[in-house]
Amino acid sequence: MGGKWMEISKDQLKKYAGLLEDWIPKGASIAIALRGEYVYYVAGNQDLQLQRGQKVKEGSIAEIVMQTCCRTEGVVEDKILNVPYYGIAYPIDILGETGALVVILPPNYSLVHQTPYRFLTGKQEEEWRPIPIEKIAYMESLQKKTWFYAGKEPYKTNIPLKELQQRLPESFLRIHRSYIVNVSFIDRIIRDFSSNLLVLLQDGTELPVSQTYTADIRNALGF
Incomplete structure (x- = not known):
C-alpha cells in the first residue's frame, strides 16, 4: 500500500470511529480498513488482535463494504483465532477513498438485538x-x-x-x-x-x- 494512509493520524481515524459512538455497545471492538489493510483498531471484549497494516481477508465484511460501498453485517468465523464474532461494517470516505468502519461484537449479538x-x-x-x-x-x-x-x-x-x-x-x-x-x-x-x-x-x-x-x-x- 502507498503512503497515503500514513498521512492520517490516529486522532483523525478516531474521529471516524466516533461517528457511531452514540449506539455502539460498550465493549465493542472498532476497526477501520482502507486500501486493503487495517489502519486503525481499538480492542474491546471481542478482541480479534488486529494490527495496523494487517491485510484485509478476502471475502471479509470489510472487503465487501469497500467493494460494494454498502453496509453489511453477519456472524463471521475468524480462521486465525478460531473465534466467531458478529460484525457490522459501514462504508466511509477517507481522503476521497472508500474505507470500511467495522464494529466487532459477540456472536450472539444479532439474536438479542435484531x-x-x-x-x-x-x-x-x-x-x-x-x-x-x-x-x-x-x-x-x-x-x-x-x-x-x-x-x-x-x-x-x-x-x-x-x-x-x-x-x-x-x-x-x-x-x-x-x-x-x-x-x-x-x-x-x-x-x-x-x-x-x-x-x-x-x-x-x-x-x-x-x-x-x-x-x-x-x-x-x-x-
Whole structure:
C-alpha cells in the first residue's frame, strides 16, 4: 500500500470511529480498513488482535463494504483465532477513498438485538422482488450461493444460511447444513431406504434431514 494512509493520524481515524459512538455497545471492538489493510483498531471484549497494516481477508465484511460501498453485517468465523464474532461494517470516505468502519461484537449479538425478517428480497435475472417471509417454503445453500423458494420460484439472496437462521421466525427449522424449511409447508415426514428422515413439502419437494438436526426436528415437532 502507498503512503497515503500514513498521512492520517490516529486522532483523525478516531474521529471516524466516533461517528457511531452514540449506539455502539460498550465493549465493542472498532476497526477501520482502507486500501486493503487495517489502519486503525481499538480492542474491546471481542478482541480479534488486529494490527495496523494487517491485510484485509478476502471475502471479509470489510472487503465487501469497500467493494460494494454498502453496509453489511453477519456472524463471521475468524480462521486465525478460531473465534466467531458478529460484525457490522459501514462504508466511509477517507481522503476521497472508500474505507470500511467495522464494529466487532459477540456472536450472539444479532439474536438479542435484531427482530425477525418480515420479508426477503430475492433476485431473478435482473429483477429484485421482496417476498413476505410466510410465503417462503424453504431455503437452500447451493454452490456457495443462497436461494429461497416461494411458489416453486427460485430467488437468490446474498445472505448466508447461517445469518438467515438467526433472524427467521420460529416456524422455520434448520434440517440440514444446506436447508432451512418453513414448517407451514411440510406435508409429511418419512424415512428413506437408509432410515434417514425426509421432509416432503406440499408441492412435492423432498428435502433430506441430516443426523445433526434429527433430534432438533423431533423436539420441535414433537414426534
